[in-house]
Amino acid sequence: MDQFTRNQWQNLQGLDLSFNLLAGDISLSICNKSSLQLLNLAHNNMTGMIPQCLANLSSLQVLDLQTNKFYGTIPSNFSKYCDLRTLNLNGNLLEGNLPKSLSNCENLEALNIGSNKLEDHFPNWIQTMQYLEVLVLRENKLYGPIANINIKHPFPSLIILEISSNNFSGPLPKSHIQNFDAMKNVIQVGQDSSMQYLERMEVGDMTYYDSVTMTVKGNSIVMMKISLAFANIDLSQNKFEGEIPSFIGELQALKGLNLSHNRLTGPIPKSIGNLSSMESLDLSSNTLTGVIPSELINLNGLGVLNLSYNDLIGEIPQGKQFNTFSNDSYEGNLGLCGFPLSKKCGPEQHSPPSANTLVSDEKFGFGWKPVAIGYGCGTVFGIGLGYCVLLIGKPRWLVMMVGGQPKQKVTTRTRVRRTNGSTRN
Known part of the structure; x- marks a missing residue:
């Protein structure tokens, strides 16, 4: 790296040596380049510690x-003079915590420190960063709940939240999700392909695009460019609890949602x-209950x-995209039936009654089961009573009404015997 000290590079603004076979440390001489705006040494075999002086450029x-x-x-x-827009340290061997001094970088738009060995609580101060669009903390040793620090609009610009494969716990960060304003609006990408990607930066004849590693169906996929229209939430492989909030349906720009391998409960x-x-929708390996909403076919x-691997029940919705999914999408739910599963749906496994039926039942204070029991008991009682009526022949009018014959009254005559044994004519 000593070549950086040459006089003709004193006004160097950008250096991109990515995707090479560079090894060794970063020379401290790089910190003498006060005009340096872009330093890209990604995808090499470099080692050592990251020079502290880079934080002062x-x-x-x-x-x-x-x-x-x-x-x-x-x-x-x-x-406090930090002008960083992108910090990408993904895929190294870094330890410790995420320094709070990063909050001085108020213009930070992409922070990617995934696949390291960081061990700390969720850095709550990140919520104050108004321009942050990409936050990747995946595959570290971060733990604890994601607390709400009473900010009116946390993460208003965020379009990618990737914090999978950590030890985060507690309830889902509902107040944060509800305020992901940038995910509520679908961005229409223009025809100019050069303007379709996030964090595009040009320094001299170099063009830089942010990249991110995503998990789709258990596979890690590297996106070398992030589309402006791409929005993704991945909270998988943690210990989050509680129900999925219904207002998640307000995030109209969402392309991918992965909440798998947590401890989530309640309905979809x-x-x-x-x-x-x-x-892409992955809610696997939780304890979700109820039926699969038919609205998902939209x-x-x-x-x-x-x-x-949930506790879902009932018939799998049919139509559109749902006809293309295989058994793998539903395995581990013993209560599910219907295509593509081999288990057929019986009468007792049909879809639940409509909302109107449930409202009607609640209005009168009872459902169909008590009514059926009442009919059954009444039928048995009526048959028994009718049999007794026909057997004893009373009341006569009821017996004749059903076509029966009333019993004849038997008159007995007593023959009088005289004491003298004679009979008077």
Whole structure:
């Protein structure tokens, strides 16, 4: 890296040496480049510790060191003059915590520190970053609940939240999800392909795009460019509890939702059927109950569906995209029936009664089961009573009404015997 000290590079603004076979440490001489705006050393074999002095480069806007072998801690002295827009340290061996001094980088738009060994609580101060669009904390050792620090509009610009494969616990961060304003509006991408991707930055003749690693159907997929129209939430492989909030159906821009491998309970919200942009839905390995909402068949663009290993019951909705999913999407739900499963649906497994029926039953205070029991008991009692009436022949008018014959009254005559044995004529 000593070549960076050459005089002709004193005004260097961008350096991109990504996807090479570079090894060794980052030379401290790089910190002498006060005009440096972009440093991209991603996808190499570099090692050592990340120089602390990089956090003091006030002109630096992009620092991409992903997929190397850097160890130690993240620089902890980001100054109040920090102008970082992208910090990507994904896929290294970094430990410790996420330094709070990063909150000085008020213009930060993409923060990716996934696939490291960081061990800390969820950094609540991140919620104050108004321009943050991409937050990736996946595959670390982060733990505890995601607390609400009483900010009116946390994460208003966020379109990608990837915090899977940690030890986060407690309820789902409902107040945060409800305020993901950027995910509520579907972005129409224009015809100019150069404007279709997130965090596009040009320095000289170099063009930089943010990248992110996503998990789709259990497979990690690297997106080298992030579409402006892409919105994704991945909270999988944690210990989140509680029900899925119904207002998640307001996030109209969502392309992917992964809440699998948690401890979620309750029904699948019908409002998910409103997410017309949805392409991937994974709610597997929870304890969700109830039926699969028929509203989900409205997701015409849904290419991946995984509802396996829950406690779902009833008939699988039919039609549109649902006719394309295999058994794998539903396995582990013993109460489900219908195509594509081999288990057929019987009368007792039909879809539940409509809302109007339930309201009617509640209005009168009883349902169909007590009524059926009443009819059965009444029938048995009536048959028994009728048999007794015909047997004894009373009352006569009722017996004759049903075509029976009343019993004849038998008159007995007593023959009088005289004491003298004679009979008077």
